[in-house]
Every structure is written in C-alpha cells, then in structure tokens.
Amino acid sequence: MVKSRTIYLMRPYKHPTADQFTLERIFHALSDPARLEIVRHLARVEAATCGELDGGRPKSSMSHHFRILRDAGLVHTRAAGAIHQNTLRLADLNTRFPGLLKAILAQAPESGMVTAERKHSL
Amino acid sequence: MVKSRTIYLMRPYKHPTADQFTLERIFHALSDPARLEIVRHLARVEAATCGELDGGRPKSSMSHHFRILRDAGLVHTRAAGAIHQNTLRLADLNTRFPGLLKAILAQAPESGMVTAERKHSL
DNA sequence: TCGATAGTTCGACTATTATCGAACATTCGT
C-alpha cells in the first residue's frame, strides 16, 4: 500500500474585471463581520498585508476571506516578494457601481452603538 | 402508539427598530438574487403583496425570503386582511444608514449584462 | 543553504442557508 501524497497547487490570483462584478457577490462578501472590517481598514490605510488585518484569526481563515473579497472585486492583492499587498479596487468599483462603496464606507462601524445621549432621550 | 400532532404557531411579525439594523444583516439579505429582486421591485411600486413578487417560486420559499428582509429591516409587512402589504422601510433605512439604499437602488439590475455594443468591441 | 516569514491549499468538520411540500392559520365572500 503506497501512501498517497497531497498535491498543493499554487495558482496566481485571478481578479475579476469590473464588468464581471455583481452586486450579489459584493453584498455577500460584505455580509461577514471579518470581511467588512477588512474593507473598512483598507479604506483607511490604502494598502495592507494580510497579516496586518487578522483579528487574531488563523491564517487559513484570513486567506479564505481575502479570496472572497478578491472574487467579489473589492480587493486587489499584489504579491510583492514574500509579502502580499492588498488594496481596495476603488476606481473599478466606482466605475462599475458608481457611489456604492462610498455610501457603504460612509456608515460608521459604531453606528449601531447606543450613545449616552440617545439613552437619555427616553 | 399515539400519533403526535404538529403545532403551528402563528406569531405576529416582529420588525426591528432602526437602531437595531446592522450592515452585515442588510448585506446578507441583499446577497440573494431573489431578495435583491424583491427590494428592487418594492422600490418601484411602493407596496406589494408577497404573491405579486414570487418569480414562480413556491410560497414557502417566498415567505422565507420576506422574513430575512424583515429581520434585516429592509421590508415592513403589514397584514391587511387576508393580504399582506410589503413596503421598503425607506425612512428608517435612511435614518440609520444615510444614502445607503439610494446608492444600492441606483445600480441598475442589468448593469451586469453584456450589451451588443460591448460584444462588438472585441 | 538554512531558517524564518508570509500566505495559500487541502481537507475535514461544523454551522448556516436555501428549497419546497404538506399542514396549518387567518380572513374574505357568499
């Protein structure tokens, strides 16, 4: 009995073109808290490695989330040596879905919190 | 052996208040083609029954989708006799997430289609 | 060349979601 060996295939990233974006895929990508957080972070810093953005999550989980974000067209990943730089595809997104990402990013992460003022207004 | 009888509980709709909306839930609700279509339809007609909006889908499936839309805060359902009227919660959504729904609805359903012009541009 | 670092892939498991028929609740018209 010969023990079979798993083959690992390292494909280059495939980023969809802007005309391949769909709203459904974008919304699905943004429906996960971890991914929404990543997108918000990228909106602030312009570029970041995958490692900078994990919230203590394992690498394989992060890799999964980045793939979903790439497939939706939200994120572009460029291999720069051993490090991979992620950026938001702002221009492409705005071409394909004008104003959409801006409206999304305009919503503050904490907008769900109840502030002291609001509590008093009862 | 006594045959047990399933009990059916008909609860009234529970609509979340605007401050309970979350972006994640809204995006998840919109990530399904059937639900996105429902929202787009409601944006055009102001109010519609569940039956008007099925695309040949069974009633139980539609009921499921409407529940997700309600839970996300996108749709309000009011029982008007035997019929249930659905409306978009435009005001609440705009209070909670200003400009978001407008930006979403501004994206045409067909914007993913390949037009004759584009095909020729190869 | 060896080790460290960054991130992907694989694979297994779990959890959430979608689909849909059948039974049911509710209201309306007659």
Place this chain on the structure above:
DNA sequence: ACGAATGTTCGATAATAGTCGAACTATCGA
C-alpha cells in the same frame, strides 16, 4: 358555515459557507 385565497410554520433535505490545523509554496535574509 363553507370554500377559496393568502401567506406562515414545520420539517426534511440539499447546498453553501465559515473555521482551522497541517502541509505546503515562495521569498527573503544571514
């Protein structure tokens, strides 16, 4: 009171998605 119409609930099944350890690829630095 009965039947038709509208939509929900239940329950089972199928499909999709998230989690994460282990093995791996690729690159960099010493």
